[in-house]
Amino acid sequence: MQSKEKIKVGISIGDLNGIGSEVVLKTFQDRRMLELCTPVIFASAKILSYIKKHLNLQVDIFGVDDATKAVHNKVNVVNVWRESVDINFGQEDEKIGAYAIKSLKAATKALKNNEIDVLVTAPISKSNIQADDFKFPGHTDYLDQELEGDSLMFMITNSLRVGLLTDHVAVKDVSSNITEELITKKLSTINKSLQVDFGIRKPKIAVLGINPHVGDNGVIGKEDDEVLKPTLKSLNEKGMLTYGPYAADSFFGSDNYKKFDAVIAAYHDQGLIPFKTLSFGQGVNYTAGLSHVRTSPDHGTAYEIAGKGQADHSSFEEAVFKAISIYKKRSEYKELSANPLRKFKREQKR
Template sequence: METKTKIKIGISLGDFNGIGPEVILKTLADNRILNFCNPIIYGSGQIVNKMRKSLALENFSFQQYKTAEAVENKRVNVVNCWDEDYELTLGKPTPESGRAALRSLQAACQDLKSGLIDGLVTAPIDKDNIQADEFKFPGHTEYLTSYFDSPESLMFLVSEKLRVATVTGHLPIKDVPQKLTQELLIVKLSLLLNSLQKDFGILKPRIAVLGLNPHAGEKGLLGREEEEIIIPAINQLKNKGHLVFGPFPADGFFGMANYHQVDAVLAMYHDQGLIPFKTLAFETGVNFTAGLPIVRTSPDHGTAYDIAGKNQARETSFREALFLACDIIRKRRMVPVSPI
């Protein structure tokens, strides 16, 4: 691939007192990454250098810039988003690390919207510590959906073993039944079908839909959501020729490993999908936000303050997130797909 066409991947630093900087540097310390993309860390050269010394990555080098417009090929690049010399207090979130996480994310999103970078990989934030006037969201997914003016998006967890999306995201469990509607379910299924085609190259995707209630409602005995919301939505898409099946009782579906028979699973709420996903693919899973006009991925873990600064964090999930972002960008460039 010619260097002038190499994909530029922006990387937001996340909360620098968590494991974000550690997994970023451990990933980018492998120079072979530079054959796939031009990585651009949005944060601070001072923080990156302190982390480099902490991890004893003596051969790790990077180039610093004020803007992404001048970044070099074949180098790890850092765009400085603040001038302050913040102290690392690894394992302990601080007001400074929360502000820095937001400034990093804002700068990366601005460059992504303007076309200076091709995709974004976000390191973990502390969802409480990052809260500010400009960030009143429960997480990255909701912030990015708003920033890029998307009516809806889809939390989509991806690994070689399993793909799981969720109808509802960061929502209290007591609010899930009220949020769940036939219209929302059709929107989320349509986003999932479109993403499987456009982002993963699956021309005729097969999707399993989970029930909300135990035993998928037992024909209304244990809840009416399956009969009144989920089954009618599935039938609408079936009538259009899509391979959508269910609703399946979640416990039996995963217990029998039936996910091997489909291309993706749609769960009704966060933990219903993420517990089995992280059980099966915690080290290599990737969180992808489908339905946006841009490509954003992240590792499927959090800040992990308990191991920050101990050189124990494994970079496998972050590396997979970087590779998946590159793969999806390439597929979107090659295969335009009409909306479902």
Template sequence: MSEKLKIGISIGDVNGVGLEVIIKTLADSRIFDYCTPIVYGHTKVASFHRRTVQVHDLNFNVIDSPANAHHKKANIINCWEEDVKIELGAANETGGKYAFLSLQRATDDLISGHIDALVTAPINKDNIQNEEFNFPGHTEYLQQRDNSPEVLMFLVSDTLRVGVVTGHIPVAQVAQSITAEKILAKLKLMNTSLKQDFWIRKPKIAVLGLNPHAGDNGLIGNEEKDIIMPALEEARANGILALGPYPADGFFANGAYMQFDAVLAMYHDQGLIPFKQISFESGVNYTAGLSFVRTSPDHGTAYDIAGKNKASEVSFREALFQAIHIVKHRRETAVLNENPLQFSKLSRDRD
């Protein structure tokens, strides 16, 4: 097995379930066989949550840099010095302040190459806002930090992968924000990610319509004919196998999504509602298009169950493993691009 990857973990809102699912995941020592986890937060905050969820056999190894991480332990970097008043289930300024400090430090190390990937626990997109974080969410913040011109919010699981053309914007702005150029850009990102990050050689992508019944030949809107279909034709001309547009309701209801490697939805809820219905326990939010790898669980802060020991760690654990797999796939792809003769050796060595 090659050297284990260092996976950074930002703790999210300290009043939510982020640290609960992190602790439950890292309490399984088998995790250390696959990666070296580094949590960005504070030992006192972590200890508070550890007692709350009654996990007694997990001890954090305190370090000041990823270079000092212990490869068989859960490591933690203290990102602040002061004591924090935790109010489980409360959406307040404290939760946002320390979520940002954790995210900022982790992103700094990610961009500097000190960690190999980042898994982000859920934030409250309202209380995290400040002079340095004026974004709708993680995706846009990381895009700005990476100076990336285009990214794709990509929800992935074993049974379904869904990306969206428009992300965290009001529904009233969706139609005017959709252009053929934007659809084509997202399709290119999705196609590249499926090949590079998921090792799908010839991706087959379904594209959903914007309007009910995919416009019904113009009876319920012209976006399908005027915008989406020309984008699909251009995508196919560029060697991307993109089909549609499909009516969203029937497409998911009759299981048509199982015939495709990924689905491109036009807006947030059109894609995420069916995804979470189908893959909620194991779904992962992946940001495609960045120069680095970032994943997260597909749930939020869950204030209503914070501190009640009810949060499932399955999605967070999947996000951690997905980050590991994607980093390895990217590195193997880079090797193959340099020397295609290495393919058979890499295939044997993969774990």
């Protein structure tokens, strides 16, 4: 691959007191990564130099004024700020949260301006990012506002993809949030993502029940019978391959998930507990449905091990791989859509 073809991977640095900087630097300590892409980190070269020295990491940092000045075969750092910042690993700090948001906003702006091709976000602390100019529970809600489309939290590995009908919603509010409109929107987003981002022509999507045992014919709850089942039937009639709803307690343990291209959970823990159990650090959080590609590792700030050199960078590295793969799939889909004859010939060969 020629350097001019390398994908520019923008990276927001996340919480500097957490493990984000460590997993980012460990990922690009491997020089082979620079043959695959051009990293552009939005932070401070001075701060990252301090962190790399603290962790005894061997990675060369190249400071630039903006993403357009990024140099191939270098670990580029756009200096979003130049002042000194007090790093206290493992501590919750509102000032550090403010720098995480500065990084995210700068990276998102660069993404919107096509100065970078994809965005990979290091973990933030949801409690210390709240401010007058940032009132979002996390990355996804902010990016949903800034980037065109309808966002959906989509946890992915090579063998498992789990989407959510509701994400950061209190358990007591889950059922009231799940409506025919929401189900239709989320499943349509997943269906399109599987086609465009993963190259699956006719995706098969499994949907988990809202209540235990899918409500047991209304004994444990009526939402599955009155809302979920009719909506899935309607989507199937329109040509979408949706299956279920399935009882969540036995779905993953029976390996039933392997029969489908994606699984849709009703709420956060119903989907993420089995996903993280099965993914073993290889999981990636992908925000499907947006105009640009954004991924992140499937873990948080891990304050308890921050600054100790113990963080496993596998998930962040995988997030970089997945962002690149999805970007290429989208480009391929766009090219094929613009050339129907080529698309027809390709499908005839399958």
